[in-house]
Amino acid sequence: MEKKEKLPFITNILYGMGDFGFSMNNSIISAFFSVFLVTVVGVAPGLVAIILFVGRSWDFVNDLLVGYISDRTRTRWGRRRPFLLFGTVPFGLSFLLLWLHPNFGQTGLVIYYSLAYIIYEALATFVYMPYFALTPELTSDYDERTKLTSFRMMFNITGSLTAYILPLLIVGNDWTQATSRNVIIMAVAAGALAAAPYFGVFFGTKEKKEYQSEKLPKFWPSLKAAFKNKPFVFGALMYLATWMAIIVIESNLQFFILHIIRRQSQNIIIMVSIFVTAIFALPFWNWVSKNWNKRRAYIIGVGFWSMVMIVLIFMNPQTPFWLILILCVLAGIGVSAGQVLPWAIIPDAIEWEEWHTGERNEGIFYSLVTLLGKIGMAIAQPLSLLVLQISNLQTGQDAVQPPSALLGIRLVVGPIPAMCLIAGILIAIFYPLERTQHRQIVDDLRTRRAALKAKRT
Template identity: 35%
Template structure:
């Protein structure tokens, strides 16, 4: 039974990314905002902390992929790591938002150390989780269906992170205490969701069980041209998406003077992405994944460029544009993860090696670099345009925020299309 999968398997698998998204997308959308406006870290320092951690990820992600490919247990090669990594991942997420009382230099050091621990825990659990798709079924359409379930539930988790987090943080005291309590709940939920994935998904073996040496695995990745093209495009598009999402709290607070609508803005953006998912899946079957993806990215560029020209009295129009941008956001959740599974089949044909863990390790690293680059770019742009936290912004500061929401991610989305 290597083909069709039941609802239980798809739901159990998707719940893992639901849990991840509650944590991971809180980091993407709110961590730099938390660092600058609550924890008191300067924007450039906050962005640099997140970028420097990727040096370690450059080593740990491929290494973890190779470890997964060489793991042999009665539970398979991927499921045990999901189980073992679930609780540490939730715990390190909580520590990111703990916000202890420290001196200014110590706050930067704390943020750096804890963020590296968080990224390591994420590596341990999320690389085998992502690679599990290709060990569930060999059927390409079923893999697309599994990915659609995964990404739909990921978008629900992202929606909760984006729309509920600001409300919950304020309801639980606001500031550092509010973030701390929210992180405790979200971290616990995320860990439980991964455990459900471990219990509800059967891992199958479709390739050779021969252990492949690390260097052979590495070589098989770098001769996989379709994977390298996808990775380059995804780095550009995910950096753009993360810049867009992480700028939303700044945009509603300072440009639109409506901080209470931050949750609504993220809710509309992500909720519409969920609603567009069936259309995106149908288009991929009709016109191919790559063409459908490029079409969605082009639509997103057109929409976000319009955000540059909205005035401070246009929150409802901004919400309408966010709803339209959800089409492209949904595509960035669905298509890259669906396409990367296909590149594994190419690798097996090209080299005779099926480097599931290694490919997903590098692909996960691309997403992490996108998150870090986005935070670094936000920090640099905010500093260059003289942003000052928690005060009325100058015209220059407001312009910097507008650029981060429009032209800068639009240019990166265009680069993503060009690379496909």
């Protein structure tokens, strides 16, 4: 790639920081929303599964709709950036709705939290869908995209780390002692912190003008093109498998800390050790990707992570804390690979599509990826809660868990996410687009664009 096309450092930073807000709010929901509903509000795990499924099912339509609209948007600010400017404040405010504690019965609570979740996810999609679609529009270089995605994942993981530290600092280490007032304070703080970085993305990035002048894509042809794009299909499925593992772990890790290892007082230390390690491991996976390729880096990193997760089934309150910290550090290395590499693969498939069809449909492609993520969340998190329901997990702040519930918690934190990661590895083995092929595609597209520009002038 020509030197002048490389992204400035400040662009990497300002674009990357946008993923902080979505990651933080999403991780807070994944990690604490179920615990909040079961422990503080007193909703049965099976009903919580219904709330999560209903709320996320709306995104099966919502994601594709916003992605398609952003592909067809034409403004002086570009296709994606206007959504960041006008959607940021509603996105931040909607987060509060999830953490209110209305005095309803079980049926009323299911209805309220389902509606609150639908509203939040709709407004969040309005912001993060166009944000994700910016990645291939900022650079077409194979390695620059990995670096750009690494910066984004640095803020993504920082957001996940903040998602654990902020609630635990405000609400407390032990959710069995949480108060509704502190939960609301946490929600207000998180909503404001999540919204602010998107203004930096709006003012700190610029979309390429040649994409603004392209013909408007049609919905069904764009959708069919995505499913015919082999690199995209394999990359999206790798992301789905990895994301399902992350969701199952995040959703149940607090139950694991509260009831399996009983380390409430060391909750923050455990979270910090995982996510700080993941942040520091990002340059390593960036280096591995450059010296090998993204597919091999994914197989190695996620395979390592799956082995660490299987070990967790043997943890108990007598496990030495130093051993727990070692496992957290090892898990953090795997989390880093699982976060950055699937997202770094997706933009390459968009060039593959343009090379074959002459069209770019980033909005549809990224909406399908996030849609798969929502489907994964709609399946993985409710199913893990149903496992806890079947294993007789007790609700309330004074609950004592039976042995069956402890086994259920071990399963949803260890072997089940490990199986998802192994599925991702099996998919990655057959990923069809290598570094040299992508470089040839980009060079050919650059020649085509230059010829088209010369013809227009």
